Structures are given as C-alpha cells and as structure tokens.
Amino acid sequence: MEERQKIKVGVSIGDLNGIGCEVVLKTFEDNRMLDFCTPVIFASNKTISFQKSELNLEINYHGVQEASKALAGKINVVNVWREIPNIKFGEATKEAGDFAIQSLKAAVKALKDGDIDVLVTAPINKSNIQADDFNFPGHTDFLAQELEGESLMFMITDGLKVGLLTDHIAVKDVAAAITPELIKSKVATIENSLKVDFGISKPKIAVLGINPHSGDNGIIGKEDDDTLKPTIKELSEEGHLVFGPYAADSFFGSDGYKNFDAILAAYHDQGLIPFKTLSFGNGVNYTAGLNKVRTSPDHGTAYEIAGKGKADHSSFKEAVFQAIEIFRKRAEYSELTANPLKKSRLKREFR
Known part of the structure; x- marks a missing residue:
C-alpha cells in the first residue's frame, strides 16, 4: 500500500439531537483533514445542510447515493434517507434513535462490502436506539454480531x-x-x-x-x-x-x-x-479484536450543549486519526508477516 494512500473513513452520524453531527462537521471543517483521508458520512444532504446552518459552520460537501461513489478530496455524504428529520436538540426522541440506527447499519454494510476502510461512530443514546430489529446495548455489541472476531x-x-x-x-x-x-x-x-x-x-x-x-x-x-x-x-x-x-x-x-x-x-x-x-x-x-477497524470519541450525546456550537471535537478528531493509524499498522503487519525475509531484513536494519 502506498504510504500516502487516502483511507476512506466512514462516519455514522449518531443521535441527530446530540452533538454527534457537530463534532463530525467541526472535524472536517478543517480542509487539512482531506490530506489524510476521504470522509464518507452516512446521513443525508438535507440533514447535513440543516445542521451546518444551525451551527453556523463553513463546510462544503458532496452528496452521493452510495459509498463506492465517494470522491477523494471531498467530504462525501451518502444519502441514507430521503425524509427530513425533525431535529430537536437536547431531546432523546425515538425518531432520532431510528435515524442513528439507519446511519449505523448503512455504514457497517459499506464497511463489510469494502466501500469504506474504517468506521468512526458518532455518539448514540442507548435508550432510544432500541427496536424490534435492533436490541443491543450499544455499538460494540452490534459490531460483534456483524463483523468477524x-x-x-x-x-x-x-x-x-x-x-x-x-x-x-x-x-x-x-x-x-x-x-x-x-x-x-x-x-x-x-x-x-x-x-x-x-x-x-x-x-x-x-x-x-x-x-x-x-x-x-x-x-x-x-x-x-x-x-x-x-x-x-x-x-x-x-x-x-x-x-x-x-x-x-x-x-x-x-x-x-x-x-x-x-x-x-x-x-x-x-x-x-x-x-x-x-x-x-x-x-x-x-x-x-474484529476484522475491521472501528473507533469513536470517548464522550456521549451531551444533550445539554447540543445545538449550541459549544461541543469540543478533539476526541472525534483523534478517533479519526487513530482509525487511520490502526488501519495502516494492520496493513504493515500483514505485509511483514506475509514476507518473513523482508521482516528479517527490517529487524537487522533497525538494530
């Protein structure tokens, strides 16, 4: 793999009434992030447009119908739904939970299909995501079912x-x-x-x-x-x-x-x-422990500050960098272990 190959970073948008969308957009508002990866956000153009306007963020994005069509050098938004969500910042609504799961399921499918390289998940609310077809305490348990390992x-x-x-x-x-x-x-x-x-x-x-x-x-x-x-x-x-x-x-x-x-x-x-x-x-x-890389920030939905533009995106940004680094480390390890002669040569060179 080329050293500077752009990793496709899939992003599930999380609870739309929390700070998830804010930390995602703030992270990629910095155009320098596009030097490291190709972001693929699973939501909808209208959803991102609403959040961008409400949070007064300067960010351009490119709408696509599927992750395989994502363009390098662009912030790609996969249109997972056509409806316009009724966003109520700071409230734990069933509707927000339903959209969070739609985003997650679409992102995980893309991850399994190889249309994205890694997955970074924005925070969800463990209560409002429960449904007949989704009965998991959180991301980890769902991913354990969907992925290998x-x-x-x-x-x-x-x-x-x-x-x-x-x-x-x-x-x-x-x-x-x-x-x-x-x-x-x-x-x-x-x-x-x-x-x-x-x-x-x-x-x-x-x-x-x-x-x-x-x-x-x-x-x-x-x-x-x-x-x-x-x-x-x-x-x-x-x-x-x-x-x-x-x-x-x-x-x-x-x-x-x-x-x-x-x-x-x-x-x-x-x-x-x-x-x-x-x-x-x-x-x-x-x-x-899974066959695919998934990271997330170390915080939750933070309803108390949602929609106010106060969310700190540091942890989400770090989650993106860690996902990229782990993906590269895995590729490096796979290459070295598949070629023991090269591995032996590298050991001698770094002694």
Missing part, C-alpha cells in the same frame, strides 16, 4: 490503554461473568491488538482485581483468589507477560499504569472512570 472495548490514548473484561452488564452480574475462559480470551485479544494494531512486540498487561483490594485474601470476596490469581499464574507460566491482580483504587493514582502497555479492568466503570479522568477529550473508544 472477538470484540473488546479498548479505550486508548498514546500513553494509556484500558480494556474491559466485562462491559455493558450490571455490576451485580460482574463476578459471575468473569471466568478463566473469559480472562484468557480477553488477554489474547489485547495481546494480539497491541502487536498488530500498535506494533508492540512483547506487550505487558496488568489485570485489575474484581473486589476492593483484590479481595484482601478472601476477606472481601473470593473471586480474585479463586478465579483471577490462578488464571493469571497459568498465563504467566505459558509465557504471557500478564501481571496482577492489582488493587484498582491505587493503581492509577500511583502511576502504576505507566509500567504496562495495557490494563485489563474487571468491569466498565472500574476502567472507564480513571481513563476518562486522565484522558478526557483525547481518548478514543476502539473496538479491538
């Missing part, structure tokens, strides 16, 4: 990467859901992602405890002693650089995370609260 919610920045053993399940169900098989599967997914997507040859992974103080030797729950510790020991004996379990309350505050390439948290908030505290605005939600 074992999905993992992986929150990433250059200096911090946090994966989750369990993601969108109730806290009361976490301990029972964590099994040796799940731990091994998630560790394998993180290891492979760090190697293939980020070029880390021997990744070191820290695992956080399930209970406070990792159970305090069984005083505050036995799951860490009965499940986590023996599984981590087994993985270590097999040659994996996996360590823990570490008490979650002090792990991030003491900068312990800086000694590892990734952290595997037991449940959603245990991993995402410290991640967003340390990285908010620069973090990216990456769905690792």
